[in-house]
Amino acid sequence: MTRQNRRRFLKGAGATGLALGLSGCVGELxxxxxxxxxxxxxxxxxxxxxxxxxxxxADGESGEVVEDFANGVDDWYELDSYGSFEATNDVQNGEQGIRLTAGEDEPYVGAVKAFSEPVDLRGKTLSLSLRASSPQIHRVEVELIAPDQGNTLELNRTNTGPTDYWMTLDMGATGERDNPDLGEVYELRLIGRERSQGQPIDMTIDEIRVHDAPDxxxxxxxxxxxxxxxxxxxxxxxxxxxxxxxxxxxxxxxxxxxxxxxxxxxxxxxxxxxxxxxxxxxxxxxxxxxxxxxxxxxxxxxxxxxxxxxxxxxxxxxxxxxxxxxxxxxxxxxxxxxxxxxxxxxxxxxxxxxxxxxxxxxxxxxxxxxxxxxxxxxxxxxxxxxxxxxxxxxxxxxxxxxxxxxxxxxxxxxxxxxxxxxxxxxxxx
Incomplete structure (x- = not known):
């Protein structure tokens, strides 16, 4: 049932780097x-x-697989000097996945895949299959470089557990750099991040899918x-x-x-x-x-x-x-x-x-x-x-x-x- 009389109101979605705090009602009562x-x-x-x-x-089988790491991680490279990644067969779906790890003194770990020809993700949303062993509260980030680093769509999710449990996360947009063109995605970046300093990062992703977004x-x-x-x-x-x-x-x-x-x-x-x-x-x-x-x-x-x-x-x-x-x-x-x-x-x-x-x-x-x-x-x-x-x-x-x-x-x-x-x-x- 539609709850409102909807009207088209065109606006530029220029929300960059949006972030909200993690708070709750524990102890309130x-x-x-x-x-x-x-x-x-x-x-x-x-x-x-x-x-x-x-x-x-969960309906983890919908959509279309865009990355299942069937060929390992040979076509992925490090985002920077923090942490490391490797292929793993300890997965829920398929045969292989990517494991992202970082030490207690490293704030994040990232892996990048570049495409020789642009990938068209217009009208699409991404989901990924994730298992995080550490920390309990963590952040998984997907960046779509479209077509360059100055035009990026950020899809971030803070996850509050459970650990060591496979979950399908529907990644939502949290920010933009300039004006990304999802018809020309040239890089896909995966980043694992801790919410509090001093905790090791250990995350595995075994499947990334695309889905048709609603109008x-x-x-x-x-x-x-x-x-x-x-x-x-x-x-x-x-x-x-x-x-x-x-x-x-x-x-x-x-x-x-x-x-x-x-x-x-x-x-x-x-x-x-x-x-x-x-x-x-x-x-x-x-x-x-x-x-x-x-x-x-x-x-x-x-x-x-x-x-x-x-x-x-x-x-x-x-x-x-x-x-x-x-x-x-x-x-x-x-x-x-x-x-x-x-x-x-x-x-x-x-x-x-x-x-x-x-x-x-x-x-x-x-x-x-x-x-x-x-x-x-x-x-x-x-x-x-x-x-x-x-x-x-x-x-x-x-x-x-x-x-x-x-x-x-x-x-x-x-x-x-x-x-x-x-x-x-x-x-x-």
Whole structure:
């Protein structure tokens, strides 16, 4: 369902070197959780809507392979003196891949492939199959040199885990140098980068694919933790005909500072996805990894959150999940594939479309509306997704993630762009 009356608004997508910080809500409820929080709202709703079984695996076989390293890495060369790369047969797809490694004192590692004849990637997006062993929070970057270094498209993804786990990442545009011509791509660069200094880099990529990008880019407006200020976000978004995604901490619903069940139902009636965003009760650490929670404990937390939503009339949204604290490990990812149709976490940039793995959709922090406008430009230009996230909205930027004036300014910009506002279920359903 289209959420807005879209209008073409031509603009130059000159967002260069866009970057947003990595932050989250871990510890935000520590004192609240330690006291156990209120009992969940007991108001049931007999009209809960059960859905079909969620998607179990990624669609990693779509698109067209442009690099599978079948011939090893003989036609690749070093970007500079940092790190090294080698061919490896420890892969998920095909026979070989490229392994990028760098030491603790090296900030990144890069590999470059040059083409004697230009590659035409107009109207295309890239996905890659990645396994990162180190560090937990890392950045994989793809640069398309089109046709020279002064005209480059940057496709960057900050990944927050899991480690030692194969994932398909849909690479989204995060910046441009000058005016790249994707009809004349002469170099493809792969870069592995740490987010914090002093950690070794170890990443393997075994397959790069291209996909037909949609004609229209997309924007997904996401809100975490069901803060009471989200009721104001609902009112403002209703004025534009936009629906969003609300991540619910179920045992916090109905507290003084949080939305109650009736307010969540108002969101649901306005087309929002009301989804699972579980924070363990009685513990300030919201990160669901085996370092903190066993497989059985994680399973119970995920089940309880999903059941709470289903029994209160949010059966559709219960199939979707926002990662608390953003960090994930292999156990958590496998449980998410078992219980949910899609899940989202931090990504630090746009997401390439179509979505090939509904459990690797990435978001960006939404604190700076001007930065977000640059991402909207890129989503419009290249047919991609930008998914900003917020916790609170209010009258000042010191206390709240975004002001009402800043939010309205952003929504005006989105409305004027040739993009479609979607929810998570619309994006991946």
């Amino acid at each position: 520590e004192s609240y959780m330690s006291s156990g929080g209120p009992d969940p709202d007991g108001n049931g709703n007999d009209s809960s809507s059960q859905t079909d079984e969620p998607t179990q695996t 229209t880019g997309k924007v997904m407006l996401t809100w975490d933790d069901s803060h009471q200020s989200h009721a104001r976000a609902l009112e403002i978004m209703d004025e534009y005909g936009f629906a969003g995604v609300e991540g619910v901490i179920t045992h916090a619903v109905g507290s003084v500072s949080r939305l109650d069940t009736d307010q969540l139902r108002q969101m649901n009636s306005s087309g929002w996805d009301v989804v699972s965003h579980p924070h363990p009760r009685g513990n300030g650490s919201a990160v669901l990894t085996e370092e903190n929670w066993s497989e059985s404990e994680q399973r119970q937390i995920i089940e309880d959150s999903k059941n709470w939503l289903e029994t209160r009339g949010f059966g559709d949204g219960a199939n979707y999940y926002i990662a608390p604290g953003k960090l994930r490990d292999a156990t958590n990812m496998e449980l998410l594939r078992e219980y949910h149709a899609a899940s989202i976490s931090y990504g630090g940039g746009n997401v390439g479309l179509p979505v090939n793995d509904p459990h690797t959709v990435g978001r960006v922090d939404g604190y700076d509306p001007e930065t977000l406008k640059g991402y909207v430009d890129l989503a419009e230009k290249y047919g991609q997704l930008v998914a900003p996230m917020w916790h609170t909205i209010g009258d000042n930027s010191e206390e709240f993630d975004i002001t009402e004036d800043g939010f309205r300014d952003l929504l005006d910009y989105v409305e004027s762009a040739d993009v479609e506002v979607v929810t998570l279920s619309e994006l991946t359903g």
